[in-house]
Amino acid sequence: LSATPEIPKEDGRPKWDNKFQYILSCIGFAVGLGNVWRFPYLCQIHGGGAFLIPYFIALLFEGIPLLHLELALGQCLRKGGIGAWNTISPYLGGVGVGSWVVSILVSLYYNTVLTWVMWYFINSFQEPLPWSVCPLNENRTEFNKECYESTAVNYFWYRKTLNITPDIADSGTLQWWLILCLATCWAIVYLCTIRGIETTGKAIYVTAIFPYLVLTIFLIQGLTLPGATDGLVYLFTPNLNTLKNPRVWLDAATQIFFSLSLAFGGLIAFSSYNPQKNDCEKDAVTVAIVNSMTSLYASIPVFSVLGFKATTAYWDCLDRNIISIINEFDLPEESIMRQNYTSWISFLNSSHPEKIAGLKLKSCDLQEFLDQSASGTGLAFIVFTQAIILMPGSQAWAILFFIMLFSLGLSSMFGNIEGVFTPLLELQIVSKSTPKELLSGIICLISFLVALCFTLGSGSYWIDIFDRYAGSVPLLVIAFFEVTGVVYVYRIKRFSKDVKRMTGRKLNLYWQITWRFISPLLLLIVFMAFVTLQMLKPPSYAAWNPKYESFPMKEEKVYPPWVQAICVLLAALPCVCVPLVALFHLIKQKCRSKDTSLISSEVFSCQGTNS
């Protein structure tokens, strides 16, 4: 009978002020920009309401189990990413190192996205909004050519914000306005993470709750806009045929996985600051469900606004045609309205077909406008900003929208930074007397300096690369090793006992089955499918080139070989940490084989004392 001392751990480890702070931090980490600009897009292109079926299945069999695993692991071992995996088995320490590397890479580019949001935010205080009008050219006779051929919104994003180069090999110059915004963003991150969870715990109250407020305001506003119902109907009309396409299931699985911010090490770090007797099972289910509900909740205002934008574009198209007809036939004003447009067109087509043909009228189809979908930065900075111009009081809406995006991204940044910060503190690279403020300051400063390369002219192409390669495949690999490591190396029987000690309940069948078989299998399938899809087409990107013949369409270009090498490096670097660290320990063991103090994984347990 081994006695389990219940000494509350006075080990000087920081802890959450209250449970609510912890839950809010996890929710804030999980709920990020992807909930607003990726989920609605996926819903739209994958058959509307029908997409919810694979989404919830993936949530049930992949999202919730993996989330529970990470939270339980951190809470049980009370160590951040690297320390936790070293405790489970030194051979698995590479998993922690891999997730640490991914957290660093993602922090670098994620904050640059926030830089763009900040730039738009501080430009929203002008009247009229700078992306609503085209600037004039030098002799003031015409609008700027690039702006005129595309749209004012596109021009502001590609030229005034990014100052994008036509090719990734052409680096361009550093954009000083982006450098200023980047410095501000990193200063804000430093301010909030200066003492670890002591300060992020306070900041999270604002950054996690504020987006919900703004989403509600946008929901109310969005539903009152004309055309909102068209957008919503379009979004939610289920088209069950799309479920036959395996791509839909793959997208659902990857969306759940990346949306919950698994395998970053941030969640392990967060839960490691919890007291041991905490119901991590309930926490996991809560966080996962809140994350999915937020995605659904966010898609309603997004689609109301998109429906409004499509309707307005449709009306504009009709109006332009009407004006052409009225001018050509010298009919009195307001003789043709939108309602009787079709009857007039058919009448005129029968009486004067050549004149009508000569006018080159565009065919206006509401469905076509609704189909113009966008995700990611395209949704936020081009489509949505265009819709905001059309709303009355556009400055206020723009300011609200960009603050909301900033809070969403900032709360996710906290998790990323925590995933970098906590392992460093535990590795004891720095002595105990160094204040935490200094360490976080150094991390933020170095990250700022490295992220300066994203403010170059080709910066946004590089961010796409980082997003596609560093922030996707390695996470799947790390998560796979996490699950198999805990279940098969640490042994699930021991883990069940630890979880039972923490939550007071035995692990029920659902967790056993998903942890043992379903989740690892699903991860493996998703990983294979993902890699296969990536390798099927040559890696290409869409470049913004004003000299392209079909400008304003984007030019499809293939990555040059050196860029492809960097892509492979980004994807491989975190993954390769896993076998490398295992190999390193193997070699260390072989060298010390004379010393029989073999570190066996049996000895370490959650209890912290050797039995």
Add this chain to the structure above:
Amino acid sequence: MLRALLLPLSVVAIAHAELCKPDAQNAFKVRISIKTALGDNAYAWDANEEYLFKAMVAFAMRRYSSKSTTQISNVLLCNVTDRVSFWFVVTDSSKNVTTVPGSVVEAAIRMNRNRINSAFLLSDKTLQFLKITSTLSPPVEPSTPVWLIVFGVVLCVIVAGIVFLVVSGIQKHKKKNKESTERENLEEKVEVTVTLENGMPCEVLDVKAGHINGVFPADDERFTSL
């Protein structure tokens, strides 16, 4: 006598018809969208408005070239449609049957576009001279870009926050150091008078955390499971 008047009049009318017709030389087409501009306050386009238009064009010509002697009767309107659109041409007051060159008319209209627009309560878009491009007004640019001001405010707030937190952190650190040295001094003095009981100082027993004797089983395992 009537016949004497009729003949020159008809000649003038024919001449006018020759000078002012769609796509004539030096003629301009005008397109007016009153309902779009004014909505419910729209006025009807009638002969009086046409008279005002002729007057404004004559005014523009006179203002453009100070030696011009254009009269209202020199401005000819024709082909008025329901749209409302029409063609106009300016005849030369000195030589009766010729028209003023288009470039001169264009320059005169451009110079006085604002006055013409406001006479009709319209704008460049709703009172269109089809061959005359309007100069676009330059965008209003304040002396300091607004975004720099907002940026400055945001940055100041953040820097103030950082400085506050760092300074408070240093102060807390100093206080902790001072307290620990004070406690060490206190402990040195107190050490002598500490009462020991079973090898443990009594004070410890008063501490809330206490020490749990590990020999006895923990709470959950006190009762044997059924």
